[in-house]
Amino acid sequence: MGFARILVCLLFYSSFTTISVAQQAFKCTAGKACRSLVGYKSPNTTSISSIQKLFGVKNRHSLLGANNLPLSTPSNYVIREQQVIKIPIPCICFNGTGASNKMPIYTVQPDDTLYYIANNVFMGLLKYQRIQQVNQIENPDLINVSQELWIPLSCSCEKVDGESVVHYAHWVEEGSTVEEIAEMFGTTNDTLYRLNGIANNSQLYAETAFDVPLKACNSSVREDSWDSPFLVPNNTYFLTANNCVKCKCDAANNWTLQCDLSGIKPSSWSTCPAMQCEDSSLTVGNTTASSCNTTTCAYAGYNKDQTIFTTLATQSTCPVTTAPGGSPGNFASRIGLSWNYLFISIHLICFLYIFFN
Numbered sequence: 001m002g003f004a005r006i007l008v009c010l011l012f013y014s015s016f017t018t019i020s021v022a023q024q025a026f027k028c029t030a031g032k033a034c035r036s037l038v039g040y041k042s043p044n045t046t047s048i049s050s051i052q053k054l055f056g057v058k059n060r061h062s063l064l065g066a067n068n069l070p071l072s073t074p075s076n077y078v079i080r081e082q083q084v085i086k087i088p089i090p091c092i093c094f095n096g097t098g099a100s101n102k103m104p105i106y107t108v109q110p111d112d113t114l115y116y117i118a119n120n121v122f123m124g125l126l127k128y129q130r131i132q133q134v135n136q137i138e139n140p141d142l143i144n145v146s147q148e149l150w151i152p153l154s155c156s157c158e159k160v161d162g163e164s165v166v167h168y169a170h171w172v173e174e175g176s177t178v179e180e181i182a183e184m185f186g187t188t189n190d191t192l193y194r195l196n197g198i199a200n201n202s203q204l205y206a207e208t209a210f211d212v213p214l215k216a217c218n219s220s221v222r223e224d225s226w227d228s229p230f231l232v233p234n235n236t237y238f239l240t241a242n243n244c245v246k247c248k249c250d251a252a253n254n255w256t257l258q259c260d261l262s263g264i265k266p267s268s269w270s271t272c273p274a275m276q277c278e279d280s281s282l283t284v285g286n287t288t289a290s291s292c293n294t295t296t297c298a299y300a301g302y303n304k305d306q307t308i309f310t311t312l313a314t315q316s317t318c319p320v321t322t323a324p325g326g327s328p329g330n331f332a333s334r335i336g337l338s339w340n341y342l343f344i345s346i347h348l349i350c351f352l353y354i355f356f357n
């Protein structure tokens with residue numbers, strides 16, 4: 001009997017924990033959709049095409065680009081057990097948090113439970129309660145074989161400290177620390193604490209998704225372009241303008257996006273349009289150098305009328321005086337405090353309940 005009570009308390013406690021965590025992380029209030037990334041640690045040795053299918057990634061090139069794999073990678077390319085693959089997802093903001101927009105769609109298999117789907121198929125990237133919530137399932141124990149479920153993966157379109165970034169749902173390894181994660185992704189521990197609404201490492205939960213902002217390369221893409229905001233993070237590439245243009249981000253290149261003709265067949269146009277810069281002999285990707293400057297014909301976006309915009313971008317390699325920068329924003333999580341207060345209260349109630357019955 002005592003055991004059952006402890007169990008009830010534990011269950012209550014753990015569902016509360018998940019709710020409080022979900023309230024804080026992956027805050028998303030932006031009006032516009034964006035691209036986001038999710039880290040998936042494959043439980044099995046599998047192929048890149050199985051992962052593409054599981055996550056419903058429409059364009060295989062975007063999966064290859066997010067992992068910096070060559071465009072020629074075959075679909076049976078092996079993903080090892082425990083290997084982490086970055087999954088590109090379209091993100092929408094909804095009710096203050098971000099979710100992968102109506103994808104992946106998972107078809108329920110015999111013996112599946114929502115808990116198994118969340119924790120074993122999607123490796124704890126989301127809580128089963130989120131699947132229950134968005135699919136409006138009243139009783140989580142009642143799901144049917146062949147039923148199709150939307151799996152709302154965590155994401156965000158929010159700027160961080162005024163900068164447009166790509167949010168990465170990093171899957172936390174057992175025993176890792178916020179400082180390690182900050183170092184791994186070129187951000188600061190302070191930013192990660194603030195963004196995830198936690199105060200210290202004891203609030204970092206293993207095998208859950210942790211919001212990591214990835215700095216993106218600066219691009220010349222116009223705001224009215226169909227692919228705006230065009231954000232490509234370090235060491236990844238992205239095909240855009242119906243696959244006509246391939247843009248790569250390399251931090252070592254001063255965080256300047258490098259776009260070239262992709263050389264592959266466009267997805268919905270019969271051919272790729274001209275991509276020559278005005279008043280010049282350069283096409284997208286070409287560069288000329290003068291004594292002090294390099295001029296590049298840069299990709300600047302596209303529209304539905306099969307037009308690709310270009311612009312001449314001059315990068316000065318002359319020595320320049322650097323202006324002092326830095327604008328520390330403050331998304332401080334005051335909410336964190338009241339949640340913790342509730343948390344402790346429940347802890348106490350459970351404690352009293354178990355020991356005085």
Ligand SMILES: *[C@@H]1O[C@H](CO)[C@@H](O)[C@H](O)[C@H]1NC(C)=O
Pocket residue numbers: 095133
């Ligand atoms: C929106 O979030 C609140 C809690 O922040 C929750 O109570 C409510 O059910 C959510 N609404 C929808 C439609 O998911």
Ligand SMILES: *[C@@H]1O[C@H](CO)[C@@H](O)[C@H](O)[C@H]1NC(C)=O
Pocket residue numbers: 043044120121
């Ligand atoms: C892993 O592979 C085994 C055997 O191939 C399969 O039964 C199992 O469902 C797979 N697990 C996941 C999570 O896909």
Ligand SMILES: *[C@@H]1O[C@H](CO)[C@@H](O)[C@H](O)[C@H]1NC(C)=O
Pocket residue numbers: 143144147
């Ligand atoms: C699942 O099956 C039950 C019983 O057969 C049925 O009442 C219910 O509508 C089904 N739910 C869905 C989502 O298909």
Ligand SMILES: *[C@@H]1O[C@H](CO)[C@@H](O)[C@H](O)[C@H]1NC(C)=O
Pocket residue numbers: 185186234235251252
């Ligand atoms: C960018 O990616 C490269 C290759 O993975 C890595 O060596 C480098 O540390 C990264 N730089 C930043 C600032 O993230």
Ligand SMILES: *[C@@H]1O[C@H](CO)[C@@H](O)[C@H](O)[C@H]1NC(C)=O
Pocket residue numbers: 179188189190
């Ligand atoms: C966070 O980073 C700062 C500077 O990089 C460092 O001084 C500080 O000790 C770190 N905090 C923790 C808790 O490690």
Ligand SMILES: *[C@@H]1O[C@H](CO)[C@@H](O)[C@H](O)[C@H]1NC(C)=O
Pocket residue numbers: 199200201202203340
């Ligand atoms: C971590 O932060 C929470 C909330 O501020 C606090 O209650 C807890 O004591 C801290 N734990 C450690 C190990 O510092």
Ligand SMILES: *[C@@H]1O[C@H](CO)[C@@H](O)[C@H](O)[C@H]1NC(C)=O
Pocket residue numbers: 218219220
């Ligand atoms: C990004 O590029 C634009 C022009 O293309 C420039 O005005 C801006 O200063 C650049 N920002 C950074 C952070 O380099």
Ligand SMILES: *[C@@H]1O[C@H](CO)[C@@H](O)[C@H](O)[C@H]1NC(C)=O
Pocket residue numbers: 252253254317320
């Ligand atoms: C990056 O910028 C610095 C100065 O701003 C310059 O000295 C350097 O050559 C640039 N590197 C590249 C690869 O453009």
Ligand SMILES: *[C@@H]1O[C@H](CO)[C@@H](O)[C@H](O)[C@H]1NC(C)=O
Pocket residue numbers: 261281282283285286287
């Ligand atoms: C521009 O780049 C293309 C390949 O993308 C190359 O064939 C062409 O010769 C280059 N033109 C100039 C002027 O550099």
Ligand SMILES: *[C@@H]1O[C@H](CO)[C@@H](O)[C@H](O)[C@H]1NC(C)=O
Pocket residue numbers: 290291292293314316
């Ligand atoms: C380099 O570019 C700047 C504008 O970005 C221009 O004012 C300057 O004259 C150029 N210098 C050379 C040597 O072309």
